[in-house]
Amino acid sequence: MAVKDMTKLTLGPIAYHWSAEARRDFYARIADEAPVDEVYLGEVICSKRAPFHEADLPATIERLERAGKTVIVSTLAEVMLKRERKATGDLAAMDAPEIEVNNAAGLYARGRRAHRIGPFLNAYNEATIAWMAGQGATHVCLPAELPGPAIAVAAQAARDLRLGVEVQVFGRAPLAVSARCYHARAHGRTKDNCQFVCENDADGMPLRTTDDRPILRVNGIQTQSESYVDLLPETERLVADGVTHLRLMPQAVDMVAVARVFRATLDRTLSVAEADVRLAALCGDTGLSNGFYHGTAGYRRIAMASAG
């Protein structure tokens, strides 16, 4: 079997406050149509949002598994309040499905039972990955800002330890989290009194510089990149370097079509050049970037060197 056939396409957890109905429709379509192998569910950003959609979780898991997808539930990136500690502990106590841990509080609760390491846990290097593997990690998603050469070293280390290794190849990059809710702040509210104003921004709230240049996106307590990360041109390199899973982050675009473009690129039924044109068309006005991978400013788009 060729290496490319073993590469898994994954769908990361929804970062935004999409309504329960929107989520149900989204995952029904993913289950029926999207060529992704694994799907991450769960609320990662704001514990206040979870009650809106957690009741649907069992049905969504069942729906996706019936369609042949592997389902993983992700835990919160920030754990501070009692309800966040409890939510993390409850997920860590589950036997199935798999869980992806995004905070050390989740590692503590999980103990040495098998788990995946999420992108918020700062697995930047081989020493940390080896430590995590010794504690029961079976899979690691690398931080979004890790440059290509470091990804290659980390992926090799992970493979030597028989861990899956994942890199985000599409969607806004997670840049920061805070205790403060910037969505609430923009509307003159506080986090405790937010009235869930973030639900109006399905793809994040755009921030522009005062001279009108797009710069960042606000998603509750999270700050994201304005551009969508696009590592389509780099997928072949990533796979050759030992990355086993490529993550697409859900954005407010046709994610089934996005997944098809990546799948076709992996299957080599579509050239990278053609695939990138299609992807850009699916993303409308949103800029695409791969700066982090190339060790430069994350927002930048670095053209691929010609064949070689």
Add this chain to the structure above:
Amino acid sequence: MSLAELICPAGTPAALRTAVDAGADAVYCGFQDATNARNFPGLNFTPEELAASVAYAHDKGTKVLLALNTYPPAGKVDLWRQAADTGARLGVDAFIVADMGVADYIARTHPGIRLHLSVQAAASSPEAIRYYCENFGVKRVVLPRILTIPEIRQIKREIPCEIETFIFGNHGLMVEGRCSLTNYLTGQSTNMDGVCSPASEVDYARHADGSMSSQLAGFTIDCFGAEEKAGYPTICKGRYTAPHRPDGYYAFEEPISLNLSRLLPELIEAGVHAFKIEGRQRSKSYVRGVVRAFRAAVDDIKAGREAKIADLIALTEGQKQTQGAFETKKWR
């Protein structure tokens, strides 16, 4: 009552001596490379300077804490290991770490030296803190600047280690160790390179109407009227527009610094063991003034006297200051 140790910034050997002489219980510093989170030009220590500085500090009964609090990118871990080995050889009293791989290395290789968990590790719950205590023998946690005093009091009851909090200086808005904003605009990473809004990428542009804009890597971060003093372009203190805020607003926080001097007695009572003053990039005279004022305040409180809080307030006179998350949940 806690010991209320004062942990003071030492960006240079001269600043270290100044902090020691002004009454620091401990100073914290780093090497001249990516192994610490203040990897700024002109700052930090060569191994030789650190050796002399450890001797100076120990002679006066002051501890030296070595910050190794960045995250090594894969392939470069040896730089952090060598820095730990050098620090151990030179007799530092503790390492301040964030990365699990670095913590594991030090715990195994230098088990006799204390480990402090950096604010960069973002451990903000008892479970997260216990993870580091139980696995690496961490003796002290530097808490993220996102907790209220009642929350700190609660955490103290549930963890087996000392607590250190920031009390004064720059007020970071994002959870430390989880921020790639600088890398997104400049290509230099806070976590991997120890860089935040680097001076080499800063520009100030004067406009025809006399106004001024501050820029980072070509992005306008803030703008100022002709009479206003232009601030430093830190991304999380910048002014932006949003659909509901077309005129521009400080989307994350205003340019403001943290001053918890009024809360000092309460923090001591809550069980905070050590207080950290931010500012390794600051001048000797700044360090001298701030350390002396906090030394006097802490000594007064420990002796049961009223602290002269006014002296501490005066340190930031003319600047906006905040008690941040510590005073009330409304900050969030």
